[in-house]
Amino acid sequence: MTLRNKLQAAAIMLLMSSIGAHAEQKTLVVWDFKSSDPLIKPYFDYVRNEFQKQHPDVTIKQIAQPADSYYTVLGTAINARQGPDVALLHSGNMSLDRADAFVDLKEQVADVVPNLAGLTGFTRKDGGYVALPLTVQGAVYYINNEVYKNAGLDPSKPPQTWEEWKSVCDAVKSKTEASCLTLGNKDGVDFINLMAAVADGVWSKETRAKFIAHDLSWTSPEMKAVFAKLKQMIDAGWLEKGANSYSPYTDAVNIFAGARTAHVLGLISDAPNAWKNLEALTGEGEVSVALPVAIDQSPQTKADRLEVDGGIGFGVTQWSANKDLAVEYIKLAVSPEAAAVLVDAAGGLPSNTKVDISKISSPAAKQVIQLLECCKDERRIKSFVGVAERKELQRLGQLLLTGDATVDQTLESVERVRQAEIARAK
Numbered sequence: 001m002t003l004r005n006k007l008q009a010a011a012i013m014l015l016m017s018s019i020g021a022h023a024e025q026k027t028l029v030v031w032d033f034k035s036s037d038p039l040i041k042p043y044f045d046y047v048r049n050e051f052q053k054q055h056p057d058v059t060i061k062q063i064a065q066p067a068d069s070y071y072t073v074l075g076t077a078i079n080a081r082q083g084p085d086v087a088l089l090h091s092g093n094m095s096l097d098r099a100d101a102f103v104d105l106k107e108q109v110a111d112v113v114p115n116l117a118g119l120t121g122f123t124r125k126d127g128g129y130v131a132l133p134l135t136v137q138g139a140v141y142y143i144n145n146e147v148y149k150n151a152g153l154d155p156s157k158p159p160q161t162w163e164e165w166k167s168v169c170d171a172v173k174s175k176t177e178a179s180c181l182t183l184g185n186k187d188g189v190d191f192i193n194l195m196a197a198v199a200d201g202v203w204s205k206e207t208r209a210k211f212i213a214h215d216l217s218w219t220s221p222e223m224k225a226v227f228a229k230l231k232q233m234i235d236a237g238w239l240e241k242g243a244n245s246y247s248p249y250t251d252a253v254n255i256f257a258g259a260r261t262a263h264v265l266g267l268i269s270d271a272p273n274a275w276k277n278l279e280a281l282t283g284e285g286e287v288s289v290a291l292p293v294a295i296d297q298s299p300q301t302k303a304d305r306l307e308v309d310g311g312i313g314f315g316v317t318q319w320s321a322n323k324d325l326a327v328e329y330i331k332l333a334v335s336p337e338a339a340a341v342l343v344d345a346a347g348g349l350p351s352n353t354k355v356d357i358s359k360i361s362s363p364a365a366k367q368v369i370q371l372l373e374c375c376k377d378e379r380r381i382k383s384f385v386g387v388a389e390r391k392e393l394q395r396l397g398q399l400l401l402t403g404d405a406t407v408d409q410t411l412e413s414v415e416r417v418r419q420a421e422i423a424r425a426k
Helices: 003-024 041-054 067-080 145-150 162-175 189-202 205-212 221-235 251-257 275-282 323-333 336-346 363-375 387-402 407-425
Strands: 026-032 058-064 086-090 139-144 179-182 261-267 287-290 306-310 312-316 376-378
Touching: 026 041, 026 323, 041 058, 041 323, 041 336, 086 323, 139 145, 139 189, 139 275, 139 363, 145 162, 145 261, 145 287, 162 179, 162 261, 179 251, 189 205, 189 221, 189 261, 189 387, 221 387, 221 407, 251 261, 251 275, 261 275, 275 287, 275 363, 287 363, 306 363, 312 323, 363 376, 387 407
Parallel strands: 026 058, 026 086, 179 261, 306 376
Antiparallel strands: 086 312, 139 261, 139 287
16 A cells, blocks of 8 residues: 555544544533523533533533523423423422423432432422422522611511511611612512412411412412402502512612612522622621511411422433433532532522531521521422413512502402313313
8 A cells, every 4th residue: 555545544534533523422402591690600610511521522502591581482392392401490380380391300310319408399299300409499588787777676686477577667668768678570470479478477387288289279368368468568668669670680689789678588599689699799797587477376386487499400301312411410410519619609508418508607698597497398389389370470460569450350360360270281
């Protein structure tokens, strides 16, 4: 063989080797609604880079979908049975109602499940999981200590009952220029969060279980009792005006940081309206934490007022051609190493119980952790509002805040939607 022929043969072999290597390269598509948030981006970057380091033949294609249209886009992908291999989901109905589109995770994740909290909201009827949780999530009232002090109040002694809540709001209203509570209800969701906070303070365990099982009518006396308190909050002027124009993650947070409100209803983990970002804006030691108040019952009897479930979690789609790799990806995403990055970067409270959170120095975070230890109630009411009911409640909640809908109109309309969904499911 001539030198020329040898060189040609070597070039062909090199080309074929390159083609073969390229053909073996796989892409894992991951959809989420969080990775564009600067607070949590380092976590997603860590998971992607670490996975690609462990799997040099795999490229992670991370796609951050718009949060406000995420489930619409995901629904289109589900109907077409194409799109992501891995998708981020909220716990509760947002994941359980889409369970058929996701792999039933059970044996594949048996080695990591014992270390995870917050699984309830992702659990299927057969005991498997739609997704594995990255975080635990709940909602509390964050207190602006400056506003409290200006109103002659002690932020270390937050209200525990409805009567005490009323006294606090009256003091803030009469002695300061601030509002008592700010909502970010631009998309209608924060009204649902407030409804859930009030409901958890009003309802017995039996009523709460009935709602979670979808057996409680929106026109029931138990639901009317919740909305009577919401209407009282609106009529008394305790809520920041213009709430329907505010985002819960930017506008409401800035109002709180500017001492224009005494309270903001915020999340406990990895969100712009959670403790880490609020303290970054106001200063460490300037934020305190309060549970939703007990209503028409003693706070000692109703101590478990911090509703908690898995916050967000990753699931594997049924149509994925790389299911085994996708499972490996989500197991890495919930690992102690990844969770440690989540805590440090975003102030996330991780689902993985093997992560050491004792080094967190934030006073507000320590208060949240103490409340998790003493006062948590598994599963969040808001996670079990049906999808269609949620949309109607978002719409009517905005109208209720502006006085353009009555309580009866709101509840009757949402109940009609609920009954239509029940009929459709038969």
